Amino acid sequence: MRVFLAAALALALFAIVPRAAGQAATAKAGATIDVTGYWVALVTEDWRLRMITPPKGDYSRVALTDEARKIADAWDPAADQAAGNACKAYGAGAIMRIPSRFHITWQDENTLRVDSDAGMQTRLFHFNSAAAPAERTWQGYSNAEWQKPSSLKVTTANLRSGYLRKNGVPYSENAAVTEYFDVAPLSGGGQVLLVTTIVDDPRYLQQPYIVTSQFKKEGDGSKWDPTPCTAK
Amino acid sequence: MGSHALYGKIIAQLCLLACGTATAQMELTGSWTPRSSEFLTGDGLPVDFTGIPLNEEGRIRALSYSESQLAMVERQCQGWPAFYLVQGPFGMKIWSDTDLVKGNVISYTIGAWEDRAPMTIWMDGRPHPSKYAEHTRSGFTTGVWEGNTLVTYTTHMKAGFLRKTGAPSSDETTMTTRFYRHGDMLIVMTIIEDPIYLAEPWVLSRSLQLSATPMSPIGPPCVTTYEGSVGDTAPHYPPEKNPFVDEMTKKYGVPRDAAIGKPETIYPEYRKKMAAK
Numbered sequence: 001m002r003v004f005l006a007a008a009l010a011l012a013l014f015a016i017v018p019r020a021a022g023q024a025a026t027a028k029a030g031a032t033i034d035v036t037g038y039w040v041a042l043v044t045e046d047w048r049l050r051m052i053t054p055p056k057g058d059y060s061r062v063a064l065t066d067e068a069r070k071i072a073d074a075w076d077p078a079a080d081q082a083a084g085n086a087c088k089a090y091g092a093g094a095i096m097r098i099p100s101r102f103h104i105t106w107q108d109e110n111t112l113r114v115d116s117d118a119g120m121q122t123r124l125f126h127f128n129s130a131a132a133p134a135e136r137t138w139q140g141y142s143n144a145e146w147q148k149p150s151s152l153k154v155t156t157a158n159l160r161s162g163y164l165r166k167n168g169v170p171y172s173e174n175a176a177v178t179e180y181f182d183v184a185p186l187s188g189g190g191q192v193l194l195v196t197t198i199v200d201d202p203r204y205l206q207q208p209y210i211v212t213s214q215f216k217k218e219g220d221g222s223k224w225d226p227t228p229c230t231a232k
Numbered sequence: 233m234g235s236h237a238l239y240g241k242i243i244a245q246l247c248l249l250a251c252g253t254a255t256a257q258m259e260l261t262g263s264w265t266p267r268s269s270e271f272l273t274g275d276g277l278p279v280d281f282t283g284i285p286l287n288e289e290g291r292i293r294a295l296s297y298s299e300s301q302l303a304m305v306e307r308q309c310q311g312w313p314a315f316y317l318v319q320g321p322f323g324m325k326i327w328s329d330t331d332l333v334k335g336n337v338i339s340y341t342i343g344a345w346e347d348r349a350p351m352t353i354w355m356d357g358r359p360h361p362s363k364y365a366e367h368t369r370s371g372f373t374t375g376v377w378e379g380n381t382l383v384t385y386t387t388h389m390k391a392g393f394l395r396k397t398g399a400p401s402s403d404e405t406t407m408t409t410r411f412y413r414h415g416d417m418l419i420v421m422t423i424i425e426d427p428i429y430l431a432e433p434w435v436l437s438r439s440l441q442l443s444a445t446p447m448s449p450i451g452p453p454c455v456t457t458y459e460g461s462v463g464d465t466a467p468h469y470p471p472e473k474n475p476f477v478d479e480m481t482k483k484y485g486v487p488r489d490a491a492i493g494k495p496e497t498i499y500p501e502y503r504k505k506m507a508a509k
Contacts, residue, residue, distance in 0.1 A: 040499060040500065041499075041500055042435050042498055042499075043283060043497075043498050043499070043500070044283040044284070044285075044434060044435055044436055044498055045270050045271075045272060045274075045283055045436060045437075046270050046271055046283075047274075047282035047283040047486075047490065047497075047498075048282060048480070048484050048486050049271070051282075051490065051497075051502065051503055051506070052484070052485055052486065052503075052506070054484075055484075060271065061269050061270065061271055062269055063269075099499075099500035099502075099503055100500050101500060117500075118500060147414075149379035149380060150378075150379050150380075150381070151412070151414070153414070180412070180414045180419070182381075182410075182412050182419070182421075184410055184421065184423075186423065186433060187408075187423075187425060187433065192421070192423070192435055194410075194412070194419065194421050194437055196412075196414065196417070196419050196439060198417075208267075209269045210267050210268060210269050210417075210439045211268065211269055211270055211439075212268070212270075212419055212421070212437035212438060212439055213437075214421070214435045214436075214437060216435075223501065225501070225504075227504075
């Protein structure tokens with residue numbers, strides 16, 4: 001009987017202790033991965049669609065609706081710039097695809113802050129699920145949750161309409177963005193951040209737009225170079 | 233209920249809790265359909281090495297490549313190396329081979345495609361063979377679970393191409409691949425390292441979605457055909473005289489340094505360099 005009791009106690013500790021540890025008081029304390037630090041985009045895919053602005057009408061591999069195609073075909077970067085909409089391609093639906101550096105920090109115990117140097121945008125990932133404000137912004141309102149054992153899920157809404165690519169391939173203000181953040185080691189002691197971005201937009205997209213983007217961790221912010229949004 | 237039975241029940245229930253915590257793996261098997269909105273093959277023009285951090289030797293080899301090589305009977309069915317898994321337009325059919333006594337997975341297999349060989353991922357802890365062992369198109373791959381992420385490591389691939397446009401890979405190339413599952417999505421990220429032709433690791437990723445429609449585990453057979461004589465040597469160009477080197481520039485305005493895969497061009501600051509010109 002003592003053997004049974006000892007075994008039961010050991011198993012109980014094995015099962016319960018990690019769960020208790022996982023129930024952290026704050027999102028920061030309960031983080032399942034560390035995404036903080038400086039990250040630089042590795043533009044190893046879609047180079048010509050990301051590093052240079054594609055020509056008008058190049059919406060290859062994006063399943064646009066007819067209405068969206070008309071918008072993309074009417075893209076006018078000068079008009080966007082003049083109207084104060086130079087940041088349309090830097091919204092939450094596309095910002096992680098922009099060649100940029102990102103600085104991720106804890107704004108407070110339950111809010112992750114993501115700054116980009118390209119376009120000088122700021123995203124806030126809220127872990128305490130407060131009600132979203134009515135105002136629509138380029139970065140919208142993001143709710144975040146840790147996923148066990150090692151991932152971060154972010155869902156974003158309340159967006160202003162923006163562009164998936166700099167050449168005016170649109171998403172509407174009703175788009176919903178779901179992202180997964182995963183971290184992996186790189187040989188030589190480095191780290192890679194993998195961000196999966198899924199944009200759902202029944203108005204402008206016939207099916208979700210899905211891209212996966214890679215970032216390499218940098219030791220410091222010495223290459224941080226804030227530059228404003230440009231429409232062209 | 234006797235006390236022994238009661239204790240046994242308690243232990244069994246606690247074990248369910250404990251074991252659920254200890255084996256956080258995900259189901260990998262099934263048919264996965266491609267969902268990426270990215271142009272991963274990157275083979276639209278003959279000299280498109282954008283995004284590949286080639287070193288100087290890799291660049292020279294890449295620029296000497298002629299697609300006419302594929303007309304040679306002996307090369308028509310050569311296929312592409314294992315990293316084509318992340319670049320190709322196809323989905324993945326994945327199945328497991330299970331130890332029927334212990335119930336553990338011995339290996340996963342990712343089925344073939346028309347020009348890609350099947351890949352076996354050994355999960356039974358076997359070591360990689362000697363570096364002098366046979367090299368094949370798909371190489372030798374082992375896998376381990378890190379939480380619910382499958383991490384695989386591939387060696388022993390034949391020399392081939394990083395991209396269909398001729399960017400080369402040596403037989404010393406290795407590939408570390410991570411399979412992440414988020415809901416019904418499978419995200420595959422691979423880190424390719426080649427001490428011969430790459431200046432730094434090349435990181436690629438793609439997404440797939442679980443499909444209810446079964447996918448074929450095999451590709452159609454490759455049948456060679458005579459396409460005319462190409463002479464005594466494999467078709468190629470002197471690297472400095474590749475006639476397609478400026479196609480990306482003419483068609484899309486891509487600078488030559490980017491088209492030929494200079495490593496600095498994969499970083500954001502290269503945009504400022506372009507803007508300054």
